[in-house]
Amino acid sequence: MNKSRITAITLAFLLLWASLAGAAAPTTAPASAPAAESAAVPAAVVSKIRSSQAADKVRIVLDMTAVPAYKVRLLDEPLRLVVDLEGAVNKSGLTELKFNDPLVGAARLAQAEPGKLRLTIDLKQAVIYNVFSLKAPNRLVIDLVKVYEQKVTQEVMPGVTYTSWLSGRPYGPVSAHILTVDLKQGFVLQPVLANGVVQGLDTVAAMARACRAVAAVNGSYFAPTGEILGLFKLDGEIVSTPPLARTAMGVMPDGKIIIDQVTYQGYVQLSSGERLVIDGVNRERGPDELILYTSRYGVTTGSNIYGIEYVIVGDEVKAIKTNDSVIPADGIVLSAHGRSAQALAALKVGDKIKIHQSLGPVWDKTVHVLGAGPMLLKNGSIYLTTKIEEFGSDVAGGRAPRTALGLTKDGRVLLVVVDGRQPTSTGMTLLELALFLQELGAVDAMNLDGGGSSEMVVNDKVVNKPSDGRERKVGSALAVISARLAI
Incomplete structure (x- = not known):
C-alpha cells in the first residue's frame, strides 16, 4: 500500500475516533520537560503490563513510575500500532502479550534504541485507537476500539441519496455503501446485460455509462464467458433461466419492484x-x-x-x-x-x-427480471433461502464482499454494497447482511452476486473498494435510470 493510502486510512480513523470520543487525536502526548532538562529526569519505568478484552474494545495498560512523552503511529504492511516512549525502560518481567481476538494478534514491548521503549501491537484488521495517560497511579492506556459508527449521507439528486457507512463491529470493521432510491420521483430500476448479450463481460461503470445511469451495482451470477447463471428477462423477453427456482427481482409495468422465488x-x-x-x-x-x-x-x-x-x-x-x-x-x-x-x-x-x-401469472407481467439469491428478508422477517435454493459455500460461506437489493415498507429501493476481504472492511455473512438490511428499514431483500464482483457506481464514479483492487468485468448490472431515459 502506498504512503498516500496509509495516510488516508490513518487520518480517517483518527478523525472518526475524535468525533466519537470527543478526545484529542491519539498521537497526543502528555506535556513533558524541555529536551535540555529531560536528561536530569529519571527514566520512566514500566512496572506492570496488563490487558483486558471485551466485545467493544481491547485495552492494554502499562503501569509506570511516570508517563513520558510518547508518539503513536499506525503502520501498514504489516498492519500494526506502534507506541514509542521516550526515556522509558521495561522492568515488568513481561515482554509480550498474546490475544485470542479477531482484531488483535500480539503486543510486544522492547527497547527500540537506547532511551526509547517501543510497544508494537500486531493488528489483524484496522481499528480505531485511543492512547492516553492517567495519574495516581501513573498509567499509559491503549484502547483498540471495535464498536463505532460513522455515516455520511449526500443527495445525488432529488430522490436519490448515497450513504457511506463505516462501522466497527466485534468481528471487525465494515465499510458499507447504501443507495436509497425513491422511484416515485422519476426513477426506474433496469437490469443491464454486458455488451447487450448473455455472453458479454464488462465493468459496472461501463454498463452504467452505456445506459446513462445515475447509479448502478453488479447484478446476476455469471460464468467466465459472461453467460448469465440465473433468471434474466429484458424488455419482456426471457433471456436466461436458472436450473431451479431461485430468488429474483422483477420490474412491473408501473415500475413497482417485487422480490420472490421464481420458477421457469x-x-x-x-x-x-x-x-x-x-x-x-x-x-x-x-x-x-x-x-x-x-x-x-x-x-x-x-x-x-x-x-x-x-x-x-x-x-x-x-x-x-x-x-x-x-x-x-x-x-x-x-x-x-x-x-x-x-x-x-x-x-x-x-x-x-x-x-x-x-414464469407464473404474476411474473409473466414483469417487464424486466434479474435473478440471483438467496432471499434475505420477507415481510420484515429474516428469511434465508440458502439451502432451499442450493447455494454452496462460494456464496454462503463466511464473511465476504456483498451486494444486495432491499425494499422498504414505503416503496423505496435500497441498493447496498459491503466491502470485504480487506483490513478496512471484513465483509458480512448472509445473516449479517440480512440483519443490516433490516436495520436500514428493508422489509423484503435479496442477495446479488458478491465477492470481487461487488461494486457500486454513482455518477460515473466507483464509490466502494472492490476486493480485487480494481473493477472486475461482470455479466450484468442493475442500474438506476431516470424514467425519461428508460427504454
Whole structure:
C-alpha cells in the first residue's frame, strides 16, 4: 500500500475516533520537560503490563513510575500500532502479550534504541485507537476500539441519496455503501446485460455509462464467458433461466419492484399436440437437454456436433443443422441432444411448432427480471433461502464482499454494497447482511452476486473498494435510470 493510502486510512480513523470520543487525536502526548532538562529526569519505568478484552474494545495498560512523552503511529504492511516512549525502560518481567481476538494478534514491548521503549501491537484488521495517560497511579492506556459508527449521507439528486457507512463491529470493521432510491420521483430500476448479450463481460461503470445511469451495482451470477447463471428477462423477453427456482427481482409495468422465488416453465408443442420440456434458455446445452437460444445469446449457439438444431422463425422450422447454428434476429434456435433429439427427430423443414414460456401469472407481467439469491428478508422477517435454493459455500460461506437489493415498507429501493476481504472492511455473512438490511428499514431483500464482483457506481464514479483492487468485468448490472431515459 502506498504512503498516500496509509495516510488516508490513518487520518480517517483518527478523525472518526475524535468525533466519537470527543478526545484529542491519539498521537497526543502528555506535556513533558524541555529536551535540555529531560536528561536530569529519571527514566520512566514500566512496572506492570496488563490487558483486558471485551466485545467493544481491547485495552492494554502499562503501569509506570511516570508517563513520558510518547508518539503513536499506525503502520501498514504489516498492519500494526506502534507506541514509542521516550526515556522509558521495561522492568515488568513481561515482554509480550498474546490475544485470542479477531482484531488483535500480539503486543510486544522492547527497547527500540537506547532511551526509547517501543510497544508494537500486531493488528489483524484496522481499528480505531485511543492512547492516553492517567495519574495516581501513573498509567499509559491503549484502547483498540471495535464498536463505532460513522455515516455520511449526500443527495445525488432529488430522490436519490448515497450513504457511506463505516462501522466497527466485534468481528471487525465494515465499510458499507447504501443507495436509497425513491422511484416515485422519476426513477426506474433496469437490469443491464454486458455488451447487450448473455455472453458479454464488462465493468459496472461501463454498463452504467452505456445506459446513462445515475447509479448502478453488479447484478446476476455469471460464468467466465459472461453467460448469465440465473433468471434474466429484458424488455419482456426471457433471456436466461436458472436450473431451479431461485430468488429474483422483477420490474412491473408501473415500475413497482417485487422480490420472490421464481420458477421457469417452458415447453415445445409439436403439430401432433405432443409437448417437450425446454430445459433452459441461452446457456450451454447438456446431455439429453433441449435448450432454446435467442439472438440475446450471441451470433451463434456455439454448440458441439453431438446434437441437432432447429432454426425457427414465425413458428415454422426454417432450417435443420447439427451444431453452432446462426441465431436469427427474428427467431430462435432449438438445440437438442440425446433423448430430446430423439423426441424431435420427426421434425422437417416447413413443420409448425409452438413455443410456450412462463414464469407464473404474476411474473409473466414483469417487464424486466434479474435473478440471483438467496432471499434475505420477507415481510420484515429474516428469511434465508440458502439451502432451499442450493447455494454452496462460494456464496454462503463466511464473511465476504456483498451486494444486495432491499425494499422498504414505503416503496423505496435500497441498493447496498459491503466491502470485504480487506483490513478496512471484513465483509458480512448472509445473516449479517440480512440483519443490516433490516436495520436500514428493508422489509423484503435479496442477495446479488458478491465477492470481487461487488461494486457500486454513482455518477460515473466507483464509490466502494472492490476486493480485487480494481473493477472486475461482470455479466450484468442493475442500474438506476431516470424514467425519461428508460427504454
